[in-house]
Amino acid sequence: MSKKSGSQIELKKSVLEQCLCTGCGACVGLCPYQVIYADRTVQLFNCDLPDGKCYAFCPRTLADYDHIKKSLFNINDLTPEIGAVKGYYLSRASDPRLRLKVQHGGTVTALLELAMGEGLIDSAIVSSRNEEFEQEGRLVTNQNQLRGYSKSWFTVSPTMAAFNRIPDDRKKRTGVVATPCQATALAKMKTAEIPGYSGSDLPGLVIGLFCGWTLSMEKFHNLLVRYGASMADLTGMDIPAGKNILEIFTVSGLISVPMAKLDHCVRTACRYCMDSTAEFADLSVGAARFGTDCEEMRGWNQIIVRSDRGKELFELAIAKHALEIREASPSALRELKNAAAGKKKKALKNIVEKSHSTKNLLYLQNDDPVVRKYLSVDKKRKGKS
Numbered sequence: 548m549s550k551k552s553g554s555q556i557e558l559k560k561s562v563l564e565q566c567l568c569t570g571c572g573a574c575v576g577l578c579p580y581q582v583i584y585a586d587r588t589v590q591l592f593n594c595d596l597p598d599g600k601c602y603a604f605c606p607r608t609l610a611d612y613d614h615i616k617k618s619l620f621n622i623n624d625l626t627p628e629i630g631a632v633k634g635y636y637l638s639r640a641s642d643p644r645l646r647l648k649v650q651h652g653g654t655v656t657a658l659l660e661l662a663m664g665e666g667l668i669d670s671a672i673v674s675s676r677n678e679e680f681e682q683e684g685r686l687v688t689n690q691n692q693l694r695g696y697s698k699s700w701f702t703v704s705p706t707m708a709a710f711n712r713i714p715d716d717r718k719k720r721t722g723v724v725a726t727p728c729q730a731t732a733l734a735k736m737k738t739a740e741i742p743g744y745s746g747s748d749l750p751g752l753v754i755g756l757f758c759g760w761t762l763s764m765e766k767f768h769n770l771l772v773r774y775g776a777s778m779a780d781l782t783g784m785d786i787p788a789g790k791n792i793l794e795i796f797t798v799s800g801l802i803s804v805p806m807a808k809l810d811h812c813v814r815t816a817c818r819y820c821m822d823s824t825a826e827f828a829d830l831s832v833g834a835a836r837f838g839t840d841c842e843e844m845r846g847w848n849q850i851i852v853r854s855d856r857g858k859e860l861f862e863l864a865i866a867k868h869a870l871e872i873r874e875a876s877p878s879a880l881r882e883l884k885n886a887a888a889g890k891k892k893k894a895l896k897n898i899v900e901k902s903h904s905t906k907n908l909l910y911l912q913n914d915d916p917v918v919r920k921y922l923s924v925d926k927k928r929k930g931k932s
């Protein structure tokens with residue numbers, strides 16, 4: 548049985564001291580004891596409560612993630628590689644002016660604009676850069692301001708802290724843009740069993756982002772300095788198909804950093820992360836980095852429709868011409884699933900290396916069917932070699 552509740556001290560021992568903290572912000576904004584400093588989660592004071600929301604909401608505390616998934620999605624839609632799939636398409640915003648401002652096809656921003664415009668949500672939590680060029684969650688209540696918070700920044704955004712700070716009745720009407728670990732935290736908020744707390748109808752909508760990793764602020768800053776740039780110079784970032792580089796757009800031009808030179812900047816917690824497609828979101832959106840014309844595909848997204856609420860919004864987006872879609876080829880879905888399975892295997896390998904045992908999988912249960920599937924693949928391989 549997984550442990551459903553725990554204290555701040557247990558959070559410290561099992562997550563912060565184990566370098567498992569993803570920086571999601573789900574334990575911050577609930578009380579004065581937990582804060583974000585730069586991109587680190589810091590415990591300012593010791594708290595003596597035995598059961599806390601900080602522990603219960605954290606995506607890296609031990610929980611029955613299989614049970615959470617089965618309670619939130621249709622069991623028949625579940626796949627081991629990428630979670631629930633009701634539909635899989637290529638999409639982009641129909642508005643060409645929006646497409647000029649966004650990361651790829653602008654699917655995320657177009658969906659948020661539509662959900663707000665149609666009154667499905669009345670606010671959204673997105674990510675914004677502060678004066679120190681750190682990412683932070685931002686509550687947007689005006690639909691016309693959403694375009695100002697588009698594009699992807701590959702340093703961590705403690706977005707969940709901003710969500711925690713809004714009143715509970717507003718949370719139900721708020722849409723959240725979330726990386727996979729943040730979408731997991733939101734699922735735990737929804738299903739947490741804490742006396743006097745009910746999160747079952749929060750939040751209003753979760754739009755997930757595909758995610759391979761995020762970068763440590765300090766290490767990324769040092770890397771930029773070596774390339775003669777600074778955080779203040781950045782105008783955008785992207786990972787183009789098939790080139791194995793990170794493109795960093797700056798006020799003085801493009802910097803291309805080979806992935807091998809970037810590896811040491813990846814946050815340690817991301818090495819233990821199994822989810823690349825935000826499996827707990829209503830809809831998940833990523834790059835469409837494949838096909839014959841990679842440059843053209845840069846302006847498109849892959850989208851996975853997961854929940855009934857996600858399906859309703861997606862169908863509305865087609866009906867209202869907020870999104871254009873293309874049918875995705877079976878090979879595109881296969882490619883996505885293979886990449887997602889690859890991340891799961893790698894994370895499990897790193898987890899076992901860290902714990903020195905397949906019986907102790909840190910925040911994962913070893914009877915979880917997805918965990919068993921990808922652990923056993925590794926075991927079979929080892930048996931053969």
Ligand SMILES: Cc1cc2nc3c(=O)[nH]c(=O)nc-3n(C[C@H](O)[C@H](O)[C@H](O)COP(=O)(O)OP(=O)(O)OC[C@H]3O[C@@H](n4cnc5c(N)ncnc54)[C@H](O)[C@@H]3O)c2cc1C
Nearest residue numbers: 650651652653654655656674697698699700758759833834
């Ligand atoms: C850290 C990170 C890693 C990613 N890794 C991959 C990957 O490996 N493969 C892949 O296919 N796609 C990845 N993506 C997703 C991809 O970069 C795009 O966000 C996605 O394709 C949506 O594109 P869009 O044009 O619809 O986005 P837009 O319409 O431009 O909207 C992007 C949204 O993301 C929010 N955002 C920006 N930075 C962050 C952040 N750091 N944390 C949380 N929210 C943020 C913005 O506020 C905005 O709401 C990653 C995104 C992030 C933030």
Ligand code: SF4
Nearest residue numbers: 555578594596599601
């Ligand atoms: S148990 Fe509650 S009050 Fe204590 S640190 Fe955690 S969230 Fe804050």
Ligand code: SF4
Nearest residue numbers: 568569571572574605
């Ligand atoms: S809730 Fe998020 S920020 Fe807090 S300890 Fe867990 S992973 Fe880190």
Ligand code: SF4
Nearest residue numbers: 727728758760817820
């Ligand atoms: S790789 Fe995983 S842990 Fe790291 S930011 Fe992305 S979702 Fe969170």
